[in-house]
Amino acid sequence: xxxxxxxxxxxxxxxxxxxxxxxxxxxxxxxxxxxxxxxxxxxxxxxxxxxxxxxxxxxxxxxxxxxxxxxxxxxxxxxxxxxxxxxxxxxxxxxxxxxxxxxxxxxxxxxxx
Numbered sequence: 001x002x003x004x005x006x007x008x009x010x011x012x013x014x015x016x017x018x019x020x021x022x023x024x025x026x027x028x029x030x031x032x033x034x035x036x037x038x039x040x041x042x043x044x045x046x047x048x049x050x051x052x053x054x055x056x057x058x059x060x061x062x063x064x065x066x067x068x069x070x071x072x073x074x075x076x077x078x079x080x081x082x083x084x085x086x087x088x089x090x091x092x093x094x095x096x097x098x099x100x101x102x103x104x105x106x107x108x109x110x111x112x113x
Contacts, residue, residue: 004030004105007098009071018043018095027101034104036096037087043096044076044089045104049111054081063110073099075107 004027019027024043028034034047051057061079064086068074076087086107088100 004102005109007102007105009073009099009102014092016090016093016097018090018093019098019101023098024096027098031101031104031108033108042089042094044087045096045100046085046087047104047107049084049086051082051084054079057082057084060084060111064107067103067106067110071099071103073103075103 024036028036031045031047034045037044037046049057049060051060057079061077061084064075064077064084073088073090075089076085078085078087086104088103088107089095090097090100
């Protein structure tokens, strides 16, 4: 498992630095199942998780929600039959912060797929 799960999330504020191109490449190597999407000029970290049914997908969504609430850092979560798409980005800076990668690693840890 990636070292990122051991990292602490830092309080993020408007103007906090986004990850740079070099940092982004390094962090993505730690999270090979995740990819970057650009929406409305903002980079976002995204992964789709698969499940056998809706009940399992919903349970995972709830686990991710509890994780998010515990860190006060909230993703977009799309729950569908047999799959959940989780998207992390830092709303206050309109892009990716290291916190997003920490939370993605912790999301991976929740997945028992």
